[in-house]
Amino acid sequence: MRIKLITIFAFILFSYNGKSQSIDPDDSFTIELGLPNSFTNKPFKDIMQGLVCVSPYYQYAFKSGFALGAGGHYSYFAVNEFSLPSAVYGGMHTLAGFFKFSHEKFWGERFGTDLGVKLGYAHTMVKTDVLSAQGTLLHVIQSTYIEPVVGLILSSDEANSYRLTIGYPFYGFGFKPWTIGLDSELGYESTEFGRISSFLTIGFGYTHYFNGKSSSEE
Numbered sequence: 001m002r003i004k005l006i007t008i009f010a011f012i013l014f015s016y017n018g019k020s021q022s023i024d025p026d027d028s029f030t031i032e033l034g035l036p037n038s039f040t041n042k043p044f045k046d047i048m049q050g051l052v053c054v055s056p057y058y059q060y061a062f063k064s065g066f067a068l069g070a071g072g073h074y075s076y077f078a079v080n081e082f083s084l085p086s087a088v089y090g091g092m093h094t095l096a097g098f099f100k101f102s103h104e105k106f107w108g109e110r111f112g113t114d115l116g117v118k119l120g121y122a123h124t125m126v127k128t129d130v131l132s133a134q135g136t137l138l139h140v141i142q143s144t145y146i147e148p149v150v151g152l153i154l155s156s157d158e159a160n161s162y163r164l165t166i167g168y169p170f171y172g173f174g175f176k177p178w179t180i181g182l183d184s185e186l187g188y189e190s191t192e193f194g195r196i197s198s199f200l201t202i203g204f205g206y207t208h209y210f211n212g213k214s215s216s217e218e
Contacts, residue, residue, distance in 0.1 A: 043175050112155070173197060
């Protein structure tokens with residue numbers, strides 16, 4: 001799926017022949033949509049299946065290319081019931097607010113980059129049928145949220161662009177089987193439970209530049 005996304009973006013990048021003007025970044029609004037895939041924490045990787053990750057944010061880029069932004073982050077992971085001895089139904093919702101520090105620059109009339117990091121605080125809510133049976137409506141976890149991000153930007157005109165986004169969010173907690181209500185370690189080493197929950201996200205984004213300026217000559 002991720003290879004297909006990259007291939008589609010590359011095709012658009014090299015085949016688009018429109019006469020777009022070079023964007024002079026200023027204040028902008030971006031929304032990113034991706035598909036998350038967990039890595040470091042083995043129980044998190046095996047038990048939880050990433051379905052969606054969304055990040056809308058406002059950003060202001062200075063003439064130097066340094067940019068400041070602020071926005072929200074949402075992700076949803078469903079319990080993979082096929083990875084467990086007995087089926088568990090439910091999932092994990094995470095909401096986060098963040099500040100973004102990055103460098104945004106256009107290297108020509110159409111192509112630009114946005115390299116940075118999002119820093120914030122996350123509110124994770126886990127809801128499963130096992131937790132409900134135990135009398136817990138939601139298992140709530142508060143943690144830090146850090147996400148290095150890379151955006152490969154393709155402009156369509158002086159006010160709009162599209163991007164391939166690559167992010168690697170870190171939630172400041174270790175996922176454990178009892179996070180979803182189980183009372184067993186399921187054969188995992190206890191050292192695995194202390195590893196921070198993280199995942200790779202690859203997706204697309206859309207950006208609207210409010211100033212609509214063009215740095216190209218008349």
